[in-house]
Amino acid sequence: xxxxxxxxxxxxxxxxxxxxxxxxxxxxxxxxxxxxxxxxxxxxxxxxxxxxxxxxxxxxxxxxxxxxxxxxxxxxxxxxxxxxxxxxxxxxxxxxxxxxxxxxxxxxxxxxxxxxxxxxxxxxxxxxxxxxxxxxxxxxxxxxxxxxxxxxxxxxxxxxxxxxxxxxxxxxxxxxxxxxxxxxxxxxxxxxxxxxxxxxxxxxxxxxxxxxxxxxxxxxxxxxxxxxxxxxxxxxxxxxxxxxxxxxxxxxxxxxxxxxxxxxxxxxxxxxxxxxxxxxxxxxxxxxxxxxxxxxxxxxxxxxxxxxxxxxxxxxxxxxxxxxxxxxxxxxxxxxxxxxxxxxxxxxxxxxxxxxxxxxxxxxxxxxxxxxxxxxxxxxxxxxxxxxxxxxxxxxxxxxxxxxxxxxxxxxxxxxxxxxxxxxxxxxxxxxxxxxxxxxxxxxxxxxxxxxxxxxxx
Ligand code: ATP
Ligand code: MG
Numbered sequence: 503x504x505x506x507x508x509x510x511x512x513x514x515x516x517x518x519x520x521x522x523x524x525x526x527x528x529x530x531x532x533x534x535x536x537x538x539x540x541x542x543x544x545x546x547x548x549x550x551x552x553x554x555x556x557x558x559x560x561x562x563x564x565x566x567x568x569x570x571x572x573x574x575x576x577x578x579x580x581x582x583x584x585x586x587x588x589x590x591x592x593x594x595x596x597x598x599x600x601x602x603x604x605x606x607x608x609x610x611x612x613x614x615x616x617x618x619x620x621x622x623x624x625x626x627x628x629x630x631x632x633x634x635x636x637x638x639x640x641x642x643x644x645x646x647x648x649x650x651x652x653x654x655x656x657x658x659x660x661x662x663x664x665x666x667x668x669x670x671x672x673x674x675x676x677x678x679x680x681x682x683x684x685x686x687x688x689x690x691x692x693x694x695x696x697x698x699x700x701x702x703x704x705x706x707x708x709x710x711x712x713x714x715x716x717x718x719x720x721x722x723x724x725x726x727x728x729x730x731x732x733x734x735x736x737x738x739x740x741x742x743x744x745x746x747x748x749x750x751x752x753x754x755x756x757x758x759x760x761x762x763x764x765x766x767x768x769x770x771x772x773x774x775x776x777x778x779x780x781x782x783x784x785x786x787x788x789x790x791x792x793x794x795x796x797x798x799x800x801x802x803x804x805x806x807x808x809x810x811x812x813x814x815x816x817x818x819x820x821x822x823x824x825x826x827x828x829x830x831x832x833x834x835x836x837x838x839x840x841x842x843x844x845x846x847x848x849x850x851x852x853x854x855x856x857x858x859x860x861x862x863x864x865x866x867x868x869x870x871x872x873x874x875x876x877x878x879x880x881x882x883x884x885x886x887x888x889x890x891x892x893x894x895x896x897x898x899x900x901x902x903x904x905x906x907x908x909x910x911x912x913x914x915x916x917x918x919x920x921x922x923x924x925x926x927x928x929x930x931x932x933x934x935x936x937x938x939x940x941x942x943x944x945x946x947x948x949x950x951x952x953x954x955x956x957x958x959x960x
Contacts, residue, residue: 605665842946868943
C-alpha cells in the first residue's frame, strides 16, 4: 500500500521531486532498505547516506530523500534530517490514530511490544484497524521521526518508543509525536552519564508530558520514589493522570501476582471499581509492573481490557530481553534466560530476582553495565546482594568494569572473571550441568548475544 507519493513528500518537506514515484516504507539505514522504500540519505558525523544511494536503489528503493544532486527518483531538500522530521509531522497530522508514547529508564521496548500486542488484540475485536509501532528500539532523534514517517495513514493506534540520554531531547520528540497517552515505565539509573542524579533523570523523562494532546493521559509509576516529580511534570499538560503499581492508592493496581510453575504470573489487577485477572506469560515483578502500565494505557485508549489480558498471556519472550530456551549440556539440558541485550542496575536486579525463583542450580553470566558514568564502580559492586539473594552458585563475570563486583562476591560465591565474551564462551560449557538455570545479562556492547548463540548451537 502506498505510504507516500513523491508529491506528498515534496509538499511535507518543501522539497522538489525529480520524478513521480510512490513508496511503501521508509528507511535511513542502507542495510535495511527494501523494495518500494523511500531511502532517506542522512548526513551524520561518521557517514553520509548519499554514499549509499546506489546501494539503496539496487535493493529496490523507489525513491530517495536527498540534500545533494543525486541520480534516481528523488525529492531534493536543503536538510534531509529536517525533512525526515517534516515527514514525521505530516504523518502525525494526517492520521486520526490514538498515539501512545512510551518512555522510561527501563522497560520501554518491553512495554511497547506488550502494548502493541494488547491493542492489536483488543482493536481487532471491537473495531478493525491498523496498530502501528516503532521497530526495535528506534527511540532517539532519528528513530522517532522514522517510526512516525512509517505510520500508515489509516492507522487507528500507534505505540512509539521514546528514549533520551540528554535533558531536552524528549521535550523535542514529544512535540513531534503529540501523544494522546504518555507512559513512563520506570525511573532508574540507566544511560546516566549525562545526569547528576536520578531526580534529574525523572525530570528529563517527565518532558514527555509537554507534548500531550489536550486532555491527554499521563501514565506514571506509583511505586517510583520520583512519582511526585513526574506528577508535577504532568499536571500542567495532562487531562488525566493515572498511576500504576502495587501501592494501595495506585489507580491501576496489582492486588495479587502469583508465580505459576511455568514461570508465568497469575495477576489480579484493579482499575478503580473493575477487577481483571489474567495470566502474564513473562516472569518477574518487573513484568507485572510493565503489564499494569499496558493496562492503564489500553484503558485510556478506550480499548478492550479483557482482550488485552489475553494478549498478555500470549506474549513471547523477546530475544535478548527475557527469551528462554533449553540448551544442551553434558547429556542433558539447562534453562537459559537470554537477557543479553542490555543491562543496568535496575534490570540486573529485576532479572536476578527472576533467576532466584527458578529450580536447579543458579549460574549468572553477568557482563559489565555501560553508560553509568563515574558511579560505575559503585553500581557494579552494589549488585552483590542481588546476586547472593538469587542463590547464585557460580558467577561468570565478563569485562573490566565487573572487577568491583568480583571483589565483593569472591568471599561468598564462586567467581570466574574473564575480560571478554570470547573467553566467557570458552569457559561456560565447563561450568554448566544438566538442570542448571543460567541467566545471561550484560550491556549489548559486551556481546553476550554471541554466547547465547553458542549455547543455542548456532
Ligand atoms: P533501551 O534504553 O535499551 O531501549 P528499554 O527501556 O527499551 O531499553 P527493554 O529493552 O524493554 O528496555 O528492557 C531491557 C531489560 O530491562 C529487560 O531485558 C529486562 O531485563 C529489564 N526490564 C524490563 N522492564 C523492566 C522494568 N519495568 N523494571 C526493571 N527492569 C525491567
Ligand atoms: Mg528499547
